[in-house]
Amino acid sequence: MKLLVTGTSHLIPRNQAWKPLAADHELTFAEQNEWSDLFLREESRLREFEAVAWIIALEDILNAGSDGDDFRGTLEILLNPLRTALARMPKVKFVAAWSFPLGTSAIRYARSESHFWDEVAREFENSLRELQVAHESLYLLPLNRAFAGVGRNACFDARNFYAANCRFSFRGLQIISESVAAVLYRTQKPAAKVLVLDCDNTLWGGVIGEDGLDGIVLGQDGAGKAFQDFQRAAKRLAKDGTLVALASKNNEADVWQVFEKHPAMILKRDDIAAAAVNWSEKSAGIHAMAEELGLGLDSFVFWDDNPLEREMLRAALPQVFVPEVPRDVSEWGDFLENLVVFHRFAVTAEDRKKLTQYQARGKFQSELRGSSDQIAFLKSLQLRPEALDLDAALLGRAEQLCAKTNQFNLRTRRHSAADLKQLAEQPGSVVFLTHLQDRFGDHGNVALVAAVTDPSGKAAFLDTFLMSCRVLGRHLEAWMLQECAERLRRRGCKKLLAEFIPSERNDPAKKFLQEHGFEQIPGERRGEAGREFPQIQPASDLYEADLSRLKIPHVEIYDSKN
Amino acid sequence: MTRKIEELVQEQFPGAKFDPADPNLGVGSFPEWDSLGTFNLLLLAEQTYGVRFSTEEMAELKSVAAIRSRLQKEGINA
Numbered sequence: 001m002k003l004l005v006t007g008t009s010h011l012i013p014r015n016q017a018w019k020p021l022a023a024d025h026e027l028t029f030a031e032q033n034e035w036s037d038l039f040l041r042e043e044s045r046l047r048e049f050e051a052v053a054w055i056i057a058l059e060d061i062l063n064a065g066s067d068g069d070d071f072r073g074t075l076e077i078l079l080n081p082l083r084t085a086l087a088r089m090p091k092v093k094f095v096a097a098w099s100f101p102l103g104t105s106a107i108r109y110a111r112s113e114s115h116f117w118d119e120v121a122r123e124f125e126n127s128l129r130e131l132q133v134a135h136e137s138l139y140l141l142p143l144n145r146a147f148a149g150v151g152r153n154a155c156f157d158a159r160n161f162y163a164a165n166c167r168f169s170f171r172g173l174q175i176i177s178e179s180v181a182a183v184l185y186r187t188q189k190p191a192a193k194v195l196v197l198d199c200d201n202t203l204w205g206g207v208i209g210e211d212g213l214d215g216i217v218l219g220q221d222g223a224g225k226a227f228q229d230f231q232r233a234a235k236r237l238a239k240d241g242t243l244v245a246l247a248s249k250n251n252e253a254d255v256w257q258v259f260e261k262h263p264a265m266i267l268k269r270d271d272i273a274a275a276a277v278n279w280s281e282k283s284a285g286i287h288a289m290a291e292e293l294g295l296g297l298d299s300f301v302f303w304d305d306n307p308l309e310r311e312m313l314r315a316a317l318p319q320v321f322v323p324e325v326p327r328d329v330s331e332w333g334d335f336l337e338n339l340v341v342f343h344r345f346a347v348t349a350e351d352r353k354k355l356t357q358y359q360a361r362g363k364f365q366s367e368l369r370g371s372s373d374q375i376a377f378l379k380s381l382q383l384r385p386e387a388l389d390l391d392a393a394l395l396g397r398a399e400q401l402c403a404k405t406n407q408f409n410l411r412t413r414r415h416s417a418a419d420l421k422q423l424a425e426q427p428g429s430v431v432f433l434t435h436l437q438d439r440f441g442d443h444g445n446v447a448l449v450a451a452v453t454d455p456s457g458k459a460a461f462l463d464t465f466l467m468s469c470r471v472l473g474r475h476l477e478a479w480m481l482q483e484c485a486e487r488l489r490r491r492g493c494k495k496l497l498a499e500f501i502p503s504e505r506n507d508p509a510k511k512f513l514q515e516h517g518f519e520q521i522p523g524e525r526r527g528e529a530g531r532e533f534p535q536i537q538p539a540s541d542l543y544e545a546d547l548s549r550l551k552i553p554h555v556e557i558y559d560s561k562n
Numbered sequence: 563m564t565r566k567i568e569e570l571v572q573e574q575f576p577g578a579k580f581d582p583a584d585p586n587l588g589v590g591s592f593p594e595w596d597s598l599g600t601f602n603l604l605l606l607a608e609q610t611y612g613v614r615f616s617t618e619e620m621a622e623l624k625s626v627a628a629i630r631s632r633l634q635k636e637g638i639n640a
Binding site: 013014 | 573574598599601602605606608609615616617620621
């Protein structure tokens with residue numbers, strides 16, 4: 001990203017401490033305190049940037065001992081320009097980082113709880129949190145917390161202040177750099193979704209196949225407790241929506257026996273979303289689990305105590321993140337807890353339902369594979385789809401689907417809520433979310449369709465057609481197309497154009513159009529289509545269907561309901 | 563192996579053209595080495611050699627030769 005670094009201190013451009021941030025972003029440093037002018041002035045160069053790191057040392061602008069009203073007024077001088085910039089440039093991401101002097105006296109805090117800086121910092125953070133409610137582009141970075149890991153004193157340097165007007169030490173700047181990089185990284189790439197755990201000497205001490213249920217180390221004092229705490233950390237991740245899976249070279253029955261019979265186990269069989277317990281290479285097992293769960297390998301993290309297994313996995317599946325596990329099991333619980341790859345900005349109610357959803361998906365797929373007549377099986381599911389018109393309450397979910405759906409997605413356009421609102425308001429357009437329920441549960445709003453028409457209303461173009469991978473295999477896409485075609489026909493539309501834009505992940509949607517009654521538009525007619533619908537991309541596979549003759553396969557699965 | 567100060571100069575000013583054998587190599591030798599450049603180089607030297615310069619030294623150590631003789635006081639031959 002093009003990132004502007006600015007704040008109340010001199011932030012030492014080109015210092016080696018900025019390396020972690022400069023590795024992935026193009027940094028520009030504003031002059032010290034130039035930020036308020038940049039934030040306030042309408043035609044400033046702020047609009048050239050995609051993100052701003054705003055770094056505030058509160059002691060740069062306030063002196064201890066100011067009375068209450070005084071410091072509030074000064075904080076407003078800081079916050080007003082930020083408010084203006086946030087409102088004016090909603091697409092620019094702001095990371096607001098701040099530090100303040102922290103009292104460490106044993107005596108001063110012994111009989112009173114709050115002092116000048118504590119009050120200032122509380123007020124400042126409250127104001128920023130309030131701003132955050134209105135601005136999704138604002139991210140907060142309380143530096144004293146980020147500094148605590150290495151000790152706050154190591155992060156400040158009075159000499160740097162007198163020599164160069166910078167409050168922070170080299171280490172302090174390095175931590176700011178790493179922390180801003182971490183926040184920006186998470187805005188671009190979602191957290192890991194699956195923690196794959198080895199079993200022997202990872203979930204418990206010893207080897208179940210040799211030591212037996214009574215011989216493994218788990219729950220007793222010492223290492224046994226540490227293994228339990230490691231399991232607790234994994235269980236906490238599972239509660240917040242990270243899937244926990246197993247990859248172990250073992251007899252499957254032995255491993256499940258521990259999960260079901262060992263009294264000290266914290267993780268239970270129900271916590272496990274997928275398992276590859278066999279004598280094959282772990283990379284093969286992880287590959288199979290990725291397919292089963294419908295998730296990319298880059299959302300997997302593999303934890304194994306054995307350095308050889310880790311090395312083999314890194315070589316076989318470089319997309320999987322394999323942390324260097326500490327040698328001592330007593331450090332594992334904290335290490336897992338602090339593994340940033342799993343950290344998210346917030347945990348939603350939707351996240352907490354993940355495990356149940358993926359377990360239902362696994363059960364559906366194994367039943368589907370096991371059935372001799374798949375159509376009869378799908379009919380028996382009592383599939384109940386429903387098309388929901390896109391109103392204000394559903395815009396957020398529609399935007400989220402555009403942002404997160406990679407596999408079954410014809411064009412992978414990452415529309416914002418504002419874009420989608422505009423699409424839905426276009427005359428003649430057909431835009432709806434699809435809600436699905438069946439015997440396996442309520443899957444929620446899992447798909448989005450948006451078709452726009454040309455000015456005559458006779459031809460339409462499928463702008464967005466996507467479906468969450470957790471309901472793949474039910475031919476819901478056929479039902480969605482049918483519903484869309486029906487709505488367009490009722491408005492007198494004759495022809496539907498659609499395109500497939502290949503991405504790294506959308507192979508599952510590649511054949512959808514050919515297999516559902518569409519014919520490819522030859523190269524010489526692309527130009528004509530492009531004039532009707534300028535959103536058509538030059539390097540796509542372009543198709544059309546005659547709506548009066550369109551025959552969509554598999555929709556009979558849904559007939560019982562209609 | 564102790565890193566040479568000239569290597570640090572190269573790391574801090576990656577685009578700069580200079581003669582590492584120049585006995586007067588210091589602030590002003592090339593445009594990138596200005597007073598901010600000195601500050602950055604000294605912070606890099608602190609990290610590399612595990613030393614600490616005082617506020618006064620931050621203003622005085624403006625050349626490779628000056629940094630080298632300061633490091634020698636702590637027994638570091640860089």
